[in-house]
Amino acid sequence: MEPKVYTLLGRAGCGKGTQAKLLTDKFGLTYIGSGEILRALSGQENFNGKKIKEVISRGQLAPTFLIFQQWVNRLGELKLASNKDLAGILFDGSPRKLVEAQMMEEAILWYEWDKNFKAILVDISREEAFNRLTKRRQCVKCGQLIPYVGEYKNLKVCDKCGGELVTRQDDTPEAINLRLDLFDQEVLPVINFFEANGRLLRINGEQPIDKVFEEILSKLQ
Numbered sequence: 001m002e003p004k005v006y007t008l009l010g011r012a013g014c015g016k017g018t019q020a021k022l023l024t025d026k027f028g029l030t031y032i033g034s035g036e037i038l039r040a041l042s043g044q045e046n047f048n049g050k051k052i053k054e055v056i057s058r059g060q061l062a063p064t065f066l067i068f069q070q071w072v073n074r075l076g077e078l079k080l081a082s083n084k085d086l087a088g089i090l091f092d093g094s095p096r097k098l099v100e101a102q103m104m105e106e107a108i109l110w111y112e113w114d115k116n117f118k119a120i121l122v123d124i125s126r127e128e129a130f131n132r133l134t135k136r137r138q139c140v141k142c143g144q145l146i147p148y149v150g151e152y153k154n155l156k157v158c159d160k161c162g163g164e165l166v167t168r169q170d171d172t173p174e175a176i177n178l179r180l181d182l183f184d185q186e187v188l189p190v191i192n193f194f195e196a197n198g199r200l201l202r203i204n205g206e207q208p209i210d211k212v213f214e215e216i217l218s219k220l221q
């Protein structure tokens, strides 16, 4: 069985994280998330670790070559460990820009995992993303983010710990528009790149979570 390699794309608020979890569980995929990679980088007690912390605290992106160094290490480990046992890999939160998509494509070809390599776009409009992000809430006690979708809209308190739910201070309309601008500038070229390579699956993200997952599964077949 050829390993499955999926990368999840979509505007903030599209529910990628939830779909990543569902896909990882269903197929037993190895998860490579951008958050985990950033933590690995910023946890280093050296020049890189220190500078990455500064860059992130200013709200800027960590540089591509360092992110890619981490990817390449992970991919190499997975390839050399035992290719037979590898069900597949799921990338969450990357590529963030065209050059990273090109590098990802090259690495996947190099490791001969390209047969089942797909980019899954959980597509929601900019208006929908803005609406969801301005209305999402966070638990003051455990920090869980409550998306503004489906039954979550009606939650009065946190469904995990019963804590109070409040709007996040980071989610100002200005900050949200900046994030959505960044998507239009940097990630739309990534989507076009994967579409031209025949790898793109476009999924309607403006439907209930289980329907989004069903559409992903049916388009993967």
Ligand SMILES: [Zn+2]
Pocket (backbone or CB within 6 Å): 139, 140, 141, 142, 143, 144, 158, 159, 160, 161, 162, 163
């Ligand atoms: Zn909570």
